[in-house]
Amino acid sequence: MQNIKVIVLLICITALLTACKDDFFDQVVDVDIPEHTPALAVTCNLSNQDSILLAYVTSSIGVLEQENPETITDAKVELFKNGELFHTLPYIDQGFYGWEIEGLLGNENDTYELRVEKEGFESVNSMQRMPDQIDIISASFEKDGTIDPEGERVDELVIKFKDQKDVANYYKVEVYFEFTIEDITYRQDYYFDSNDPAVNFTNDGIYLPDIIFDGNTYELRLYAYDLFVDEFWENPALIVNLVHLSSDKYFRETSIRAYENSEDNPFAEPAVIFSNIENGYGIFSLEAVGPEYRIPL
Amino acid sequence: MKTILQVLCFVCYFLNLSAQNTQQRFTLSGYISDAASGEELISANVFDQKSGKGTVSNTYGFFSLTLPKDSVVLSISYIGFETKTVKLLLDKDISMNFKLSSAVELEAVEVVAEKFDRIEEETQMSRVEVPVEQIKKVPALLGEVDVLKTLQLLPGVQSGGEGQNGLYVRGGSPDQNLVLLDGVPVYNVSHLLGFFSVFNADAIKNVTLTKGGFPARYGGRLSSVLEINMKEGNTSKLRGEGSIGLVSSKLTLEGPLGSENTSFIVSGRRTYIDLLARPFIKSQVEEGESFNLKLFFYDLNAKINHKFNDKHRLYFSTYSGSDVFGVDSKETYEDGDYFKLNNQTDWGNITAALRWNYLITNKLFANTTLTYSQFNFNLTAAVEDKYGENLDAYSAKYTSGIYDWAGKIDFDYIPNPNHYIRFGTSITHHRYDPGAFQFEVQSDDIDFDTILGSQEAKSFEYTLYLEDEMSFGAFRANLGVHASGFKVRGNESEFYYSVQPRIGLRYLLNNDLAIKASFNTMAQYINLLTNESLSLPTDLWVPSTKRIRPQTAWQVAGGVAKTLWDEYEFSVEAYYKQMKNVVSYKEGVDFIGLENDWQDKVTQGDGESYGLELFLQKKKGKTTGWLGYTLSWNWRQFAEINGGERYPFKYDRRHDVSLVLSHQINKNVSITGAWVYGTGNSITLPLFRYTTPIYVDLQNQQVYIREVETIGKKNAFRMAAYHRLDINIEFYKKKRIYERWWTIGAYNIYNRNNPYFIYSGRDDQGNRTFRQVSLFPIVPSVSWRFKF
Structure with a gap:
């Protein structure tokens, strides 16, 4: 029995001593990672309303290398339209290459290809088709028109549009608050939320696949908190844009969102950020912004 | 028929x-x-x-x-x-x-x-029976006796993550285990995200795990059959037992009802974190407010038996268990207006079995069973806001589940000592709710009610089997065939069938060394969509459909078995298993997302596992226990995962060792220790990174650029080896009217930093590095158990 008392005592002492150990739950460990071969990483999101063509070029770097990924300043960046060179994009600054065109990119259904070359790297490319413009049929705003998940009265914005049938479509909604003070018009991003389960939120706003309303007219309901309109402001209005996205743009944005959600989450399946750049990494995408819909306030 | x-x-x-x-x-x-x-x-x-x-x-x-x-x-x-x-x-x-x-x-x-x-006498290989008394002695996390965690200490059975009770048998995943409680399938065997199992050891009579060499009477899963039988209740007098522990308390009562021919057992278990927290919460709540925390799980087992005579016996057993996590709050104002919030997540199983034993002749025994089993998961969020005459209400509910009705009849026919024949048939009706959202909004000007998500599915599963365990001198064989069919209804209507031969052989050499071999094929028609890391209640059971084909496997095993010095059982087995159409989520999908039907989120591929298991067990004497060692390889291959390349399964573990020893020091004191060692789990890690603009506003010249990491080959890295020692000391005393046991123990007694997961981060100097997260340091426990 004496031995047992000693064992129990030892368990208690061990428990007390070892429980005081620093950083038990989170420690630095060595992992042998293979050497990474750098490749070009390109980001180029273009809209039919763009007059400036902008691409960002950098290179990938091993995960444990202490320095930051370097931007590439002397790459050859070319944009092809329907198989022919449309423009070469010269380097501007901070990894961005760009060119201002006359007018807007426009043109539904045109095919664009982005090619990037840089000595010491494998050349990369990607191809996309410009989506159709989708018009908003109607949009309305109502002060205190609905409630949020906590039951609070909130303002409601309803946007109605017609989806194309038998085609997987992806949308983004942009909402701005516009007003004029002394002949100067101001336009600000205005943040809306939604109870609609079909909505996906990304860093870039509200994204919407047509899974549950394919081919039908859809009313998207959004809500916002306390839109403040000063009595001295002139022509206050909400400006609503419905943006028709290429599928790659949708997958890129939602995968970044999934990646951010899975960061530091051990229970999440590792999220792979969508990439459509051949021989490299990143995204080349197109989107078509429909006509602005103005809701006077 | x-x-x-x-x-x-x-x-x-x-x-x-x-x-x-x-x-x-x-x-x-x-x-x-x-x-x-x-x-x-x-x-x-x-x-x-x-x-x-x-x-x-x-x-x-x-x-x-x-x-x-x-x-x-x-x-x-x-x-x-x-x-x-x-x-x-x-x-x-x-x-x-x-x-x-x-x-x-x-x-x-x-x-x-x-x-x-003796072990060498048995034809069946790859089968282990663990006495419940031994299960109660094995040290457990927080002193909570756990049947499944004891089984993880057997060769060929891998645990999942730290503290989890999932069973990974010979390279299979937990959904490939047929877990039967009194013959009824239990679909979710976990409480509290897998840290505790649903089985209350006080209500259990015996536990048997079959890892391979399946006789024909078993079917429906690829990797193992875990049979857990509840006690039937003391037929002579009222008895009770129970325990009070750090996590939960248990109470079991059993005894005769009227006469020796009828007996019952009722056993309950409940955790009480919420009850302990209640006084503290109450002290923090202000006037006009109410706040109720719901955080508990419970199990209730009950069984009643009646013996009409030696020919007819009737049994009814049921199990109900649930986890509840939620908050109810209400704020009431002076004018009578109020704001009410209810959030609750609950999940649980209900099973029931009505069984009739009929001894048709003294050689032919029939068992007819009707069973019901359900597992469901509910997530509810509801808000009510009353102001003046108006009442706004909003609710969202996510539900998923599986509901089974089954009928089966099994016969045991024993014509002579050289033949033991079993045959039978069954039919099961499955109903699946593979995840649906219901949204409801009510206010003065809005009335919205919609259901989104996957639709209900139904299927029938049929089985028919015949097996004969025969012996001819030193040679024994269990030969049989299991036939099954599966009809799924609805839009994805399809009929599948499978004929599965089963062979088990044993040859006894002159020196009492038994040589054993087995071959079996299996088919599985229902699938679990699950996260590999945790046993989440959001796991979905779904049927095979036109697009999702049944999982199939074949396994061959061979080995030797012998009893040494009348006290030790020794066996070595080698096995090879191939699986087809195993199911996995595609990379990066959101398993509660609405974007697609569940069938769009999953992909099917192949699995392969092979290995060697060594088992040395001592069942009798003052010192009992076992030593288990497994050498194994487990692989998966999916066209849509890891670029189509084969990769190690997450719980691929090259070496796995477990040593369990229990020693009766004297009549009143015993000590039990369990030491486990396993090769580290495979893990997917990021290999490289690059920067990408997330937000660009040319007009206002605002740019947000962030760095993103990209993962390499799936499960290409290994975490550090896992090892741990747990110890229990049990003090027994017989009092005048009852017996009691004090159990003092510690989990992970040498405080090993076992890896739970690894992520890329920075060290104290800000340098990029990988960091490891560990879950449980040394965890002491104490519990008090009694029996009367």
């Missing part, structure tokens, strides 16, 4: 004739039970010392032994019980029941393995 039964009866009749035509034979049959409790003993041995023939009792304690007319010297034995020897003249069919006394009460008796008990 009628024709099949006629054929089966003819086979039985033929086997009976062939046995009888040489010499006049008579049958001794009956039940074997525990003298103290009246509990029937499963797999107890009845052995005639003169002829060297014997048999074992079935799941209901029934045995039948047909021998030539002669005097017989019967040994009736069961592990942990005194062996009973009976001499009698077998000159007619005899029905006789035997009651065995526990060896624990008979200290002077040295209980050694009878010849027929």
